[in-house]
Amino acid sequence: MSEELRQASDEELLRRAKEDPGAAGRIAAGELLGRYSERVYLYCFRMVRERERALDLAQDAMIDALRGLGRFEGRSRFSSWIFAVARNRCRTALRPRSLTRDEEIETDDLPGREADPESQWIDREGEDALDRLVTENLAPGEREAIWLRCVEGMPVDEITRVLELPNATGARGLLQTARRKLRAALERRRFERGEGGTDGR
Amino acid sequence: MDAEPFRIEELAEIAALPPDHPRRVALEASARGRALLVSYEAFARPGAPPPQAGVAQAKAQLDARIARELRLEPAAAGAAEHGPREPSARSRAPRASGWRWSWAGALRPAFAAVLVVALAGGLWLSTRHAGSPERIVRGHRVGEAAALVLLPPRPLDHGAIELRWQPVAGADHYEVEFFGPDLADLARVPCGAQAELRLLPGALPAGVRPGMSVLWQVTARRGNVQLAVSEVAPLRIP
Numbered sequence A: 001m002s003e004e005l006r007q008a009s010d011e012e013l014l015r016r017a018k019e020d021p022g023a024a025g026r027i028a029a030g031e032l033l034g035r036y037s038e039r040v041y042l043y044c045f046r047m048v049r050e051r052e053r054a055l056d057l058a059q060d061a062m063i064d065a066l067r068g069l070g071r072f073e074g075r076s077r078f079s080s081w082i083f084a085v086a087r088n089r090c091r092t093a094l095r096p097r098s099l100t101r102d103e104e105i106e107t108d109d110l111p112g113r114e115a116d117p118e119s120q121w122i123d124r125e126g127e128d129a130l131d132r133l134v135t136e137n138l139a140p141g142e143r144e145a146i147w148l149r150c151v152e153g154m155p156v157d158e159i160t161r162v163l164e165l166p167n168a169t170g171a172r173g174l175l176q177t178a179r180r181k182l183r184a185a186l187e188r189r190r191f192e193r194g195e196g197g198t199d200g201r
Numbered sequence B: 001m002d003a004e005p006f007r008i009e010e011l012a013e014i015a016a017l018p019p020d021h022p023r024r025v026a027l028e029a030s031a032r033g034r035a036l037l038v039s040y041e042a043f044a045r046p047g048a049p050p051p052q053a054g055v056a057q058a059k060a061q062l063d064a065r066i067a068r069e070l071r072l073e074p075a076a077a078g079a080a081e082h083g084p085r086e087p088s089a090r091s092r093a094p095r096a097s098g099w100r101w102s103w104a105g106a107l108r109p110a111f112a113a114v115l116v117v118a119l120a121g122g123l124w125l126s127t128r129h130a131g132s133p134e135r136i137v138r139g140h141r142v143g144e145a146a147a148l149v150l151l152p153p154r155p156l157d158h159g160a161i162e163l164r165w166q167p168v169a170g171a172d173h174y175e176v177e178f179f180g181p182d183l184a185d186l187a188r189v190p191c192g193a194q195a196e197l198r199l200l201p202g203a204l205p206a207g208v209r210p211g212m213s214v215l216w217q218v219t220a221r222r223g224n225v226q227l228a229v230s231e232v233a234p235l236r237i238p
Helices: A003-007 A010-019 A023-048 A051-071 A078-093 A117-125 A127-137 A140-150 A156-162 A170-192 B008-015 B022-028 B031-044 B055-069 B095-106 B109-128
Strands: B150-155 B161-165 B173-179 B185-192 B196-199 B213-222 B225-229 B233-236
Touching (some): A010 A051, A023 B031, A051 B055, A078 B031, A127 A140, A156 B031, B008 B031, B161 B213
Antiparallel strands (some): B161 B196
């Protein structure tokens, strides 16, 4: 790998990778993706907390990125594009977490999506509706924690880390509070709509 | 899904804005935007990795996988010593059956020809050095020998070129060998203790001429003891 390639910007490498279908372009693509392979892996590892599974996800994400390079128009920074690719891979693989039920046992290693009522609600109403619900009913720290947990699928201890929560219970305490408030908010909503009753939780 | 007030691809740009910038304020006003920004910043600045993550090895595996996907030699893509992550039967499959189809269409003919020669040369030289107890192939460890890694040649003024390699601990001199496309010995140049050799247009080693496509290889020695042998790399003499 030449020093010139190592010092080239992401944008320059992307340009070379897209414009040159030969070996030079592919070497540029390799250098560009190599800059992000560690970050992609670490992101996946922190999401699933299991090395082999994280490697699978990271590999899939990197291959997605490689095959999508030709479609990436370069209107945004490459770092956020490849983040979006890795995030999509993780979100597809991770089971969404309940918006209202507390998690007594962490089961992040379960693959696939589970169609619980909240997931169905999110799918039906859309993330904007969820955003409004969360914003109207939760304090700022609780909003971030519940979103990271339930939509992004981030593990609880990782939320504690990224939000730099100092307290001993970390994100778990925030999530419990947030879920209690959301249960109450959804109950009020059902009552106002005349649906009445509780869901038995 | 609902229309987004911003695109995820804008996160890096927004993350670089000051906290009071209107775009950033607008993004952080929503739970979704704030969470995505936090998530992106954790991606961009991941901090110290957990020891159990095995980041170095994982990166090497990913880089090797990408290199193979790109049909590059791992060294060219900056991959480390670890093999790619696919089943070993596939990753170790001989190139003879499939690589011509995939490479030949993509590579420029001249470069492909040089690579063919380089691969053949590597096979030939690996046989040639098979008796050596410390053999290095393409900069990777074989047995217990230390690696000798070639660095990209550096063009100099007036058509000169500087061949470079990483110094090998304990070596007191190096030797650069040049081979022709037919794998014939062209020249052998002693280099002293310097990990470089300058080829000047008017003072090329005997047997090496301007414009030639050759292969080159470096051997590190201490006295008469061979410490390491590099990969065989193609080179066009300027």
